[in-house]
Amino acid sequence: MIWVKESYFDNDATTLQNYFILSKGAVNGIGSGSSFRKSPTGAINGRMFSNLPLSDILFAIGLEIFKQKGEVALFNEKRAVINVADQSKIFQLTDDYIDKDNLYSLDLIVPEKKADSLYYFMLDNLNRYTGFKSKFKVVPxxxxxxxxxxxxxxxxxxxxxxxxxxxxxxxxxxxxxxxxxxxxxxxxxxxxxxxxxxxxxxxxxxxxxxxxxxxxxxxxxxxxxxxxxxxxxxxxxxxxxxxxxxx
Structure with missing residues (x-):
């Protein structure tokens, strides 16, 4: 896996417009968590997740999409339907064991003018490369x-x-x-x-x-x-x- 470091592009002549990196399996030395990426004007146009179960990334995306759609309720796991036979590929099922093979790291930046679609780009790329298809839909x-x-x-x-x-x-x-x-x-x-x-x-x-x-x-x-x-x-x-x- 190759990590693109923001410092490579911190100059007046170059503005990073877009990149996407996804890896499956634990990446040593970078910890576990999430952080936001900002454009030169301070707009949030990217986000990085590292060493997390797919559920954590999808639920973070859900939280932001619910906000964008004006949902009164915060997104929570009760607003998710996981039709996947092997749930361990999505969730960390126990607190005392981390399945490192099913951890994901994702880093995505989009052009500032498309910042409001950041999480939809994330979802599209996860659908393309993880083997799972996720969508937000109004259903009874x-x-x-x-x-x-x-x-x-x-x-x-x-x-x-x-x-x-x-x-x-x-x-x-x-x-x-x-x-x-x-x-x-x-x-x-x-x-x-x-x-x-x-x-x-x-x-x-x-x-x-x-x-x-x-x-x-x-x-x-x-x-x-x-x-x-x-x-x-x-x-x-x-x-x-x-x-x-x-x-």
Missing amino acids: TKCLVLKRTSEKDKIRTKGGKRISTFPRTPSIIQNAPLSVMVNMLNGKTPISLPIIDETNYTSNVDMQISSITTVEKLQKELLQYDLELIEASRNLLMLIVEENNQK
Whole structure:
């Protein structure tokens, strides 16, 4: 694998317009993580990922594409459908073992005028060279919908310091938007379905949930605030990853 160093192009006569590098397998000596690339004017027109599972790269792309599309919810793994037989090729399945053969490093720069398409270029190149095909598509999806059950306001904040301990035990939110709680519940919790907020509540809230262990327990505790969490189907923007049989 050849790494192109930015310092090679740091002069007035040369402006790097575009490059793309992808490798599979651990690259020694560069660590694991991600960093942004900037054009001479300071615009973000590139990004580098090193020694990461493919899921980490795809989810980082998902976070940015959700923002670009104006999604209220932050991208999370519950908004991903991974139709891949061997999940270890996408995810790091255990914390105590790193499968170095299935780590990826990616570095991409695009012309500044195409910076808003950076993550779509990344996705296209990953689809072309990894053996997997990923796309963002609005599809009917089973989810949990958060709604108010009355017009009585039992959640409006009394003010004070902003606190959020979700999803720890107890889970407390104080003087923060309801979206903070929803985003935390959509993180790594025992609740497998994505949660969608349809309360239309815009003020900051105060709430406390004793623990988040099951959907049923969470539903019961939300009732004290005149909130319900019901299973339904909604058309949601999802990341869909499949085997690329054409490779």
